[in-house]
Amino acid sequence: xxxxxxxxxxxxxxxxxxxxxxxxxxxxxxxxxxxxxxxxxxxxxxxxxxxxxxxxxxxxxxxxxxxxxxxxxxxxxxxxxxxxxxxxxxxxxxxxxxxxxxxxxxxxxxxxxxxxxxxxxxxxxxxxxxxxxxxxxxxxxxxxxxxxxxxxxxxxxxxxxxxxxxxxxxxxxxxxxxxxxxxxxxxxxxxxxxxxxxxxxxxxxxxxxxxxxxxxxxxxxxxxxxxxxxxxxx
Amino acid sequence: xxxxxxxxxxxxxxxxxxxxxxxxxxxxxxxxxxxxxxxxxxxxxxxxxxxxxxxxxxxxxxxxxxxxxxxxxxxxxxxxxxxxxxxxxxxxxxxxxxxxxxxxxxxxxxxxxxxxxxxxxxxxxxxxxxxxxxxxxxxxxxxxxxxxxxxxxxxxxxxxxxxxxxxxxxxxxxxxxxxxxxxxxxxxxxxxxxxxxxxxxxxxxxxxxxxxxxxxxxxxxxxxxxxxxxxxxxxxxxxxxxxxxxxxxxxxxxxxxxxxxxxxxxxxxxxxxxxxxxxxxxxxxxxxxxxxxxxxxxxxxxxxxxxxxxxxxxxxxxxxxxxxxxxxxxxxxxxxxxxxxxxxxxxxxxxxxxxxxxxxxxxxxxxxxxxxxxxxxxxxxxxxxxxxxxxxxxxxxxxxxxxxxxxxxxxxxxxxxxxxxxxxxxxxxxxxxxxxxxxxxxxxxxxxxxxxxxxxxxxxxxxxxxxxxxxxxxxxxxxxxxx
Numbered sequence: 001x002x003x004x005x006x007x008x009x010x011x012x013x014x015x016x017x018x019x020x021x022x023x024x025x026x027x028x029x030x031x032x033x034x035x036x037x038x039x040x041x042x043x044x045x046x047x048x049x050x051x052x053x054x055x056x057x058x059x060x061x062x063x064x065x066x067x068x069x070x071x072x073x074x075x076x077x078x079x080x081x082x083x084x085x086x087x088x089x090x091x092x093x094x095x096x097x098x099x100x101x102x103x104x105x106x107x108x109x110x111x112x113x114x115x116x117x118x119x120x121x122x123x124x125x126x127x128x129x130x131x132x133x134x135x136x137x138x139x140x141x142x143x144x145x146x147x148x149x150x151x152x153x154x155x156x157x158x159x160x161x162x163x164x165x166x167x168x169x170x171x172x173x174x175x176x177x178x179x180x181x182x183x184x185x186x187x188x189x190x191x192x193x194x195x196x197x198x199x200x201x202x203x204x205x206x207x208x209x210x211x212x213x214x215x216x217x218x219x220x221x222x223x224x225x226x227x228x229x230x231x232x233x234x
Numbered sequence: 235x236x237x238x239x240x241x242x243x244x245x246x247x248x249x250x251x252x253x254x255x256x257x258x259x260x261x262x263x264x265x266x267x268x269x270x271x272x273x274x275x276x277x278x279x280x281x282x283x284x285x286x287x288x289x290x291x292x293x294x295x296x297x298x299x300x301x302x303x304x305x306x307x308x309x310x311x312x313x314x315x316x317x318x319x320x321x322x323x324x325x326x327x328x329x330x331x332x333x334x335x336x337x338x339x340x341x342x343x344x345x346x347x348x349x350x351x352x353x354x355x356x357x358x359x360x361x362x363x364x365x366x367x368x369x370x371x372x373x374x375x376x377x378x379x380x381x382x383x384x385x386x387x388x389x390x391x392x393x394x395x396x397x398x399x400x401x402x403x404x405x406x407x408x409x410x411x412x413x414x415x416x417x418x419x420x421x422x423x424x425x426x427x428x429x430x431x432x433x434x435x436x437x438x439x440x441x442x443x444x445x446x447x448x449x450x451x452x453x454x455x456x457x458x459x460x461x462x463x464x465x466x467x468x469x470x471x472x473x474x475x476x477x478x479x480x481x482x483x484x485x486x487x488x489x490x491x492x493x494x495x496x497x498x499x500x501x502x503x504x505x506x507x508x509x510x511x512x513x514x515x516x517x518x519x520x521x522x523x524x525x526x527x528x529x530x531x532x533x534x535x536x537x538x539x540x541x542x543x544x545x546x547x548x549x550x551x552x553x554x555x556x557x558x559x560x561x562x563x564x565x566x567x568x569x570x571x572x573x574x575x576x577x578x579x580x581x582x583x584x585x586x587x588x589x590x591x592x593x594x595x596x597x598x599x600x601x602x603x604x605x606x607x608x609x610x611x612x613x614x615x616x617x618x619x620x621x622x623x624x625x626x627x628x629x630x631x632x633x634x635x636x637x638x639x640x641x642x643x644x645x646x647x648x649x650x651x652x653x654x655x656x657x658x659x660x661x662x663x664x665x666x667x668x669x670x671x672x673x674x675x676x677x678x679x680x681x682x683x684x685x686x687x688x689x690x691x692x693x694x695x696x697x698x699x700x701x702x703x704x705x706x707x708x709x710x711x712x713x714x715x716x717x
Contacts, residue, residue: 050716070420080419084411088251097244101419104236145415212240223532 001026001153001184002047002076006056009042009208016042018208019056022186024201026152029185030176031199031216033228038205041081044157045131060153068137077102077149081158083135083142087131091121091141094130099148108149115144119174120167122217135162143171154178156187160194168199191230196221204231237421241429249433254399262395262441264385269384272340274453280353283336287354291332293670298329299609299669305565306666312564313573316327319566319663320579324672325359325654327663333357333646333675335639338456340465340631342386342450344622345465355643357675359651359658360584361445363536363591366643384446385593388473389618390509392442393480397501400484400495401412403427409494413716423711435481463627468689472628476621480505482703489710497500506688512616516609524604530592536587543586566663573661581658587653606633610626610688626691627685634688638680644688649673 002024009017016199018075024030032040049069060072092112099221100106113118116126119140130138140161146154151188154175159169175185175198189195195202196216202224204212211231219227249255302318304310317323334354341348357364391675404427407413447466451458458465485501611626613619626632650673656662 043264045717048414050414052415070422073418074420076418078414080411080414082411084415086248086412088248093247097240098415098419101237101416101421104240104420144413184517 001061002030002060002155002186004043004047004056005059007043007046007053007057007058008120009039009046009051010054015208017053020210021206022203022210022213024153024184024186026184027178027179028201029187029199030201030203031191031195032188032203032210033195033206034188035203037234039208040205041157042208043077043186043205044155044186047076047155048073054225074102075151075176076153076155077146077151078147079139079142079146079157079159080156081134081161083138083145085111085141086131086134087129089130090127091116092126093128094141095144095148098145102145102149103177106127112144112148116141118147119143120170121130136164139163142166143174147174152183154183154185154187156185158188158190160189160191168194182220192225193221196224204228206231236423238429238432241421241426242433245430245433249437255437258398259437259441260393260394260589262438265387265439266384266425266441266446267449269382269387270449272381273345273383274487276345276348276383277337277341278463280348284334284337284354287332288334294488295329295331295669298324299666302666304667308565311561314561314564315538317564319571320573320577321562321571321654321657321662321664322359322573322581324664325437325650326577326581326656327356327358330356330358330671331675332641332652333643334677335635339454339459339462340450340452340629340630341631342384343446344626344629344631345383345676346380346385346626346629347633347636348478348631349381351636353639357647357650359581359642359654361531361587362595362644362647363587364584373387385622385629388442388476388625389622392438392473392477393505393509394483394502395436396438396477397505398478399438400431400481400488401498403430403434403484403612404487404488405492405497405592406715408491417716422713423716424708427488429712431481431485435477439474439477442477445472449512465617466685468693469625469628469695472621472624472689475693475700476617479617479696479699479703482700482707485707486703486710488708489714491710491715492642508616509618516517516612516615516619519612520608524601524608526598526601526605532591532598534592535594539587539590540583543583543590547579547583548598550575552580567665569665570661571663576657578672585655601636601638602633606637610691614699617696617699618654620692620695627662627688627692630669634684635680639677642675642678644671648673684702 001182002022004022005020007017008015016083017040020039021041022030022043031044034040042051046053046186046229047060047065049072052066061075063072063075065072067197067229085091089097092109095112095116096106096109100113113123113126117123121137121140121144123225130141133141139159143159161172163171172194175187178185187199196219199216202216202219203210203211204214204227212227214227216226227231288666301310301316305312305317305319312319315323318326318329332354337353345692358365382444402409404413407416407426417423447470449468456462483499484497487497487504492500564574565571609619610623613623622634627634653673654672657664
């Protein structure tokens with residue numbers, strides 16, 4: 001579903017991505033770990049065609065993202081680290097617009113309210129202007145937007161950033177449900193615990209390369225932490 | 235199309251929820267209303283003045299005709315300074331007629347040249363210079379600052395209001411982080427840009443192009459006639475095309491992906507260059523390439539020529555005032571009349587002045603026409619010049635219509651003098667029938683094909699750069715750095 005083949009992205013002499021090969025199949029949650037500047041967000045941006053790769057290709061549902069920019073985005077939903085919305089509109093109105101852009105039609109109000117309720121925003125909050133929202137509330141609207149799109153792939157760039165523990169846990173459950181429904185998920189995170197809890201596979205990125213590609217089941221929390229620190233120090 | 239509609243709806247909602255649109259629209263509506271109000275008031279003043287002038291002319295002519303009949307029937311004694319049977323008096327200021335350019339029903343839309351060029355002249359058999367620079371002197375303050383009319387609002391202020399709404403239409407999305415959210419949906423950047431610009435264009439063009447025409451149609455019923463549909467539609471097309479250039483510039487500038495502050499600087503800089511600097515430079519260049527003859531030289535030459543003519547006709551001008559004491563001498567006998575020596579002398583002197591200055595006055599007109607040709611040719615360097623020329627031409631206040639009027643005045647002046655010349659020189663008295671034979675000014679409107687040609691050229695001069703800017707914008711959008 002999500003595939004990177006010999007993917008490289010250079011900014012001048014700096015290699016943000018260096019020969020990255022990755023494949024996330026339906027029903028998989030691939031958690032990318034790595035220090036700041038390791039290239040995790042760059043990888044997501046290449047998949048979204050926000051950045052052109054220097055070499056290699058990124059494919060969504062078998063289509064090259066650079067050649068089928070609009071088409072590939074129909075198959076993928078995205079939640080950034082900081083969900084930014086229109087402050088003068090309510091959460092419901094934001095969801096209505098982004099969901100309509102994704103699906104090409106306006107969803108019924110009741111359905112949108114259910115989506116917001118599922119991510120922990122009640123109707124009163126949904127009808128408030130987003131300018132009054134906390135970062136966590138905006139993040140929840142972002143999750144609702146991604147859910148409204150009902151895609152077969154999810155690209156998540158530190159999606160639980162700013163969420164309280166309860167909301168982060170609920171989000172993990174949402175991801176697991178998506179996995180059970182056959183959705184392919186590629187998520188970046190700094191949270192080792194979250195990665196172990198949620199991911200089916202875990203990749204560790206360093207200086208633009210995936211230096212470890214592990215099965216979550218075969219690792220304990222301690223193993224993962226040790227392995228991660230080993231790679232970071234090496 | 236469905237996505238574009240969604241973007242348009244959303245953008246409209248955002249703009250309506252934001253105070254900027256209300257502020258900009260309110261301000262613009264105020265400026266448009268004030269400009270239009272000024273235009274209507276000025277047009278009404280001019281119409282009123284012209285109406286009074288023509289009314290006075292008709293009244294005076296009826297009175298002179300009646301007096302002529304009474305004199306010929308020995309019912310009245312000829313007045314040496316107001317004798318309708320005397321061709322030198324009738325051809326001079328006493329019996330002169332007006333040449334006038336009708337005020338167009340669309341004149342309220344742009345003052346144009348009517349600030350500095352009169353719409354009517356009192357034509358006599360004297361030197362052209364004696365009446366052409368002597369009519370309807372404007373308030374110098376108005377001449378210095380210009381009137382605040384709708385064309386000023388459109389040409390100078392409209393672009394600034396477009397910038398206020400558009401300078402950051404894309405950069406703000408990137409700076410606020412919403413652009414990534416938008417473009418992660420199945421939405422292309424060109425569609426997003428098209429939707430955002432469409433909403434802003436509709437909002438402002440409604441005030442700029444539609445509201446003035448509706449107001450004009452309500453306030454000036456004659457503007458509603460079928461013959462004015464084309465000029466009104468062309469006027470609206472000019473406003474739309476001019477707005478189109480600035481919106482296209484906003485697209486191109488935003489497409490380079492700079493910050494909102496940089497965009498604002500680039501747009502205002504472009505406005506200063508296109509609206510202020512280029513017209514001034516073109517004015518200077520035109521004055522260098524086609525310099526107009528010096529006004530000082532004209533005044534000096536006029537004095538010298540007048541002095542020479544005075545000397546040449548000194549004998550006639552020194553004739554005594556015998557007619558004051560014996561007005562009976564001025565009564566026509568067998569169709570002949572004794573034209574007073576002084577009146578004949580003045581006529582001959584003025585004729586000399588006209589002949590001597592004809593070349594210089596022609597040079598003024600030739601240079602003015604040449605300057606106008608240069609402005610038309612190189613005005614495309616500034617959309618402001620093209621638009622101003624187009625708007626004033628359609629409002630009937632442009633330089634070309636005034637030059638057209640000038641030619642008709644020249645022709646009428648010649649016909650007027652040719653009519654009275656043999657009568658003055660041969661002492662032929664004016665009869666009642668002559669009142670119907672005296673030349674009467676008949677206004678001939680500009681050739682519509684010329685006006686239409688100018689409109690098409692002007693619109694192309696606006697639309698082609700707008701298309702070029704849009705092409706640059708679209709090209710840059712393909713390389714737009716979303717992150």
